[in-house]
Amino acid sequence: MFIINCPFCGKREQSEFKAGGEAHIVRPKQPTELSDDQWAEYLFMRKNIKGIQFERWNHAHGCRKWFNMVRDTSNDEIKAVYKMGEKPPTK
Amino acid sequence: MLNYNQALPEDTLIQDLQMKEVRPIMKLIIRGKKRNFISAIGKSLNILLPTEANTSAQSDKLAALWLSPDEWMIYSNEPVDENTNNYETEELLNNNISKLNLGAITDVTDQFVMINLKGNKIYELFQSGSPFNFNDFQNKKGTVVQTILNKIDVIMHNRDKNTVNLFVRRSFSQHLFSWMNDAASRL
Numbered sequence: 349m350f351i352i353n354c355p356f357c358g359k360r361e362q363s364e365f366k367a368g369g370e371a372h373i374v375r376p377k378q379p380t381e382l383s384d385d386q387w388a389e390y391l392f393m394r395k396n397i398k399g400i401q402f403e404r405w406n407h408a409h410g411c412r413k414w415f416n417m418v419r420d421t422s423n424d425e426i427k428a429v430y431k432m433g434e435k436p437p438t439k
Numbered sequence: 440m441l442n443y444n445q446a447l448p449e450d451t452l453i454q455d456l457q458m459k460e461v462r463p464i465m466k467l468i469i470r471g472k473k474r475n476f477i478s479a480i481g482k483s484l485n486i487l488l489p490t491e492a493n494t495s496a497q498s499d500k501l502a503a504l505w506l507s508p509d510e511w512m513i514y515s516n517e518p519v520d521e522n523t524n525n526y527e528t529e530e531l532l533n534n535n536i537s538k539l540n541l542g543a544i545t546d547v548t549d550q551f552v553m554i555n556l557k558g559n560k561i562y563e564l565f566q567s568g569s570p571f572n573f574n575d576f577q578n579k580k581g582t583v584v585q586t587i588l589n590k591i592d593v594i595m596h597n598r599d600k601n602t603v604n605l606f607v608r609r610s611f612s613q614h615l616f617s618w619m620n621d622a623a624s625r626l
Contacts, residue, residue, distance in 0.1 A: 356508055357492055357585075361570030364587060409592050410585045411492075411507035 350424050355431050356411045368404035370394045371416045372436065398422050402436055441549035443522065446609055447616045453623040456558035458616070464553045465515040465526045466606070471542020472509045480542075483535045484513070484528065495581045495596060501528065504583045504596055512594065512606070514553070551594075552612040554605045554619075560626050561603055565595075567622050589618045 350362050376382055376390055395401070401421050406414050418427040418437065428437045442463040450459035469480065477488050486498040489505045496503045497516075504512040519526065532544045556564075562573045568589040576582045582597045591614070594606040607615050 359572070360586070363570050409587050411510075413507055 350426070352405065352417070352426065353429050354407045354410060354413075355415050355429055356413050357407060360407070360410055364407060364409040366406045366408040368406050368414065370396075371402040371404045396421075400427065441609065446552045446612045447554070448613075451620055451623075453620060454558075454560060454626055456556070456560045456564065456623050456626070458554060458556050458619060458623070460612075460616075461518060461553045461555045461604075463519050463548070465519050465528060466547045466551050466553070467513045467526075467529055467532065468506075468510065468545045468547050469513060469532065469536070469542060470510045470545075471536065473541055476536070476542045479535055479539070480532070483531050486513075493583050495583045497581070502596065504594065506583070506585060506594070512547075514604075514606075550609060551606040552609050554607065554612070554616065555598075556603045556605060557601060559601050560623070561601060563626050564619060564623050567626075568618070589615060589622075591615050 351359050352362055352365055353359050354365075373390070376386070379387065382390070398421055401419055403417050403419055404414060405417050406412070415429060415431050416434070416436065417429050419425070420427065430437065445460065445462070447460040450457070452458075471477075471480075477490070481487050484498065484501060484503075486496055486501055486503050488503050488511050489496045492505060494505050500516055501513055502516060504514075506512055513528065515528075526546070526548070529544060529546050536542050537544050562577050565571070565573055565588060569586055571584055571586040576584055576595075576597055580597055580599060584595050586593065586595070588605075591607060591611045593615070596604040596606075598604050
C-alpha cells in the first residue's frame with residue numbers, strides 16, 4: 349500500500365487507483381503495413397523492468413482521470429507524476 | 440421515479456450519530472471542457488462552478504460539487520416536492536448547454552441516494568472504512584471527496600461542521616447503510 353499524488357485530486361491511497369500498464373507506447377502510423385510479429389510486438393510486448401518505469405495510472409475511484417507516473421518497481425518509490433499529454437521528466 | 444421510493448430502512452440514531460436518507464433530491468452530473476461552458480452554467484444557474492479540486496459552490500437552491508476537472512455534480516439543497524420526473528434545472532441546462540453543444544447534462548436523480556449524516560463521530564465512522572485522510576476534510580466546510588467507503592464508491596460533501604451529505608449508488612445504498620449502522624454501533 350502506498351500513497352499516490354493524483355495530479356487532479358491530491359494525495360490518495362493506492363487502492364483508489366488502477367494501474368494501466370506501460371506508458372508512451374506509440375501506435376504505428378500504418379498498422380496495415382506491419383507484419384503480424386511487428387503488430388504483436390506493439391500490442392502485447394511490455395518491458396516490465398525492475399527499476400524505473402513509466403506507467404499509466406487511472407484514479408478509478410476518484411476523478412476517473414488517467415495520468416502518467418514514473419515509479420521504481422523495485423521499491424515502489426514514485427519519482428514523478430504528470431498529466432496525460434505532458435512530456436515525461438528527463439531526470 | 441425511483442427517487443420517490445425509499446431506498447433505505449428507517450433513519451437511525453446510534454451514539455448521537457444520526458443517519459437518514461433525504462429524498463427526493465434532484466441530482467445532475469454535468470460535464471464540459473469548453474471555456475464558455477462554465478460561464479454558461481454560471482449564467483443559467485447563478486452559481487459559479489468550482490474549478491479548484493475537492494471544493495464546492497453553493498447558491499440558495501443548489502450546490503455544485505467538483506468531481507473531476509471536467510465534471511461536476513449539482514444537487515438541490517432542499518427536497519423537491521412535485522411528483523414529476525421533469526426538473527426545472529435540468530430542462531434549463533438542456534436548453535442552455537446540451538442543445539448548444541457546450542457540454543453534457545445527465546440526470547442522476549434516481550441513480551444516487553443521498554444520506555445525511557450528523558454527529559461528532561461521523562469521521563470516526565468514515566475512518567473505519569475508508570483509506571482517505573479526513574483531517575483536512577473535516578475542518579473545511581464545503582470540501583468534497585470521491586473515495587471508497589467499505590469498498591463502495593461514494594461522494595462526500597462537508598456541508599457544515601459535523602454534517603456530511605453522502606452520495607452512494609442506489610444499488611449499493613442498503614448494503615452501505617447496514618454497514619454504517621453496524622460500524623457506528625462499535626465506535
